[in-house]
Amino acid sequence: MIKSYVVDETCNDMRLDRWIRNKLGNIPQSLVEKSLRSGKIKVNKKKVKSSFKIKTGFEIQTFNINFKENILQKKIKYQPTDQVIKENENLIIDDNENFIVLNKKSGISVQGGTKSKKNLVDIFSKSEVFKNSKPYSVHRLDKDTSGVFIIAKNRETAQLLTSLFRLRKVHKTYLAICNGEIESDKGEWISDLIRYENGKKIIEKARTLYKVIDKNSLCSLVEMKPITGRKHQLRKQLYEIGNSIFGDTKYRNTEFAKGINKELMLHSYQIKFMINEKKYTYTALLPDYFKKLIKTKRLKFSN
Structure with missing residues (x-):
């Protein structure tokens, strides 16, 4: 009609x-x-x-x-089971009056969306950790990326942390295992990343400092510190230089199409920031599958 x-x-x-x-x-x-x-x-x-x-x-x-x-039609929110709530509570690195920090698992979204139901915001809204408050997501982390993630407990802290991220006063370190041998051991990637929004082409400047921790002819373990925060920035930049991340099915170089890992080998390893002259540093230990691939590929890293 x-x-x-x-x-x-x-x-x-x-x-x-x-x-x-x-x-x-x-x-x-x-x-x-x-x-x-x-x-x-x-x-x-x-x-x-x-x-x-x-x-x-x-x-x-x-x-x-x-x-x-x-x-x-009522929008049906994701209803986490007690087991899922407990599993994610066990991943908490720090819990204070204003926010929690956890070592997020791969495969879970940080908040609900059109393609994702299971998410951290809904999970922690049912947790005792947020009994007298509500969870606020203050930054992004891809569904398949593991590692340090912060959830605020009140609107004031959420606004403060969101501002720190926007002003680039939160310093993030990521680790990735990528295909092939990265040529230069350290440096800076500066890229013009392209994305489309409602059919419109958008070009965004992206900057990342990087250092190769170890490498061989088959793969590289690289540390990355993004200066900008573009969507899929690290994944796109590694793809552009021909060293796509293991497990990345969206951005992968054709010569590495075979033997795709189940998990995305990208981990948010550390976050540093300052509030009221107090320094905060949080480190998320590598997941077992990440450590296993490091060993399998004969790379060296002290977690």
Whole structure:
């Protein structure tokens, strides 16, 4: 069923997502974005973004959407079992009045999303650790990346830590086992990384300091300190120089396509920052599968 609406003068120069909510109901932004991407909502028969400014006389079409039905459907949150909660509580490195630090396992998202249900925020919202507070995610870590991860216990700390990350005052160290022998033992990678958002090409400058801890003709163990915080930055940069990370099925060089590891060999090893003149340093020990591959590939590292 196709419905058409003509924009009147009271809505001139209004954002499309605001018009949708005003006209069609209090629809979740995620549903608005999804409907626009799939072409179920169009303006003058064209796909546009949610931020698109509509004008008087524009025609807005909806295609086979029952918004009321979608709104009535309750979003089912992930409900962690007691065992999952306990397993993640056992990974906590530090627990204080303002935040916790844990050694995140590979294979779990830090917060819920369209493709991920099981996540740390929902898990710890049911934990005794957050009995008198609620968990706030303050930075990103890929689902398949293991290692140091911080969750704030209150809004004030969440805002402070988020600001520290944004201002690059949190110093992160990652470890990775990558395919092949990295040519230079240390240096800096400076890249123009490309990503796409709503069909638009975006180029972002990325910088990473690196040092090769050990290497042979088959692989390298490398320490990386990102200066910028672009999405998939380290994975993309290693892929660009021809040394993709073991277990990375998204960014992998074709000559290393065989024998893919089950786990992504990328680990957030250490985080350092300062709050009120107090220094904080947290280190996450390597997971067993990471140590096993180091041994199998005859690399040297003192954990």
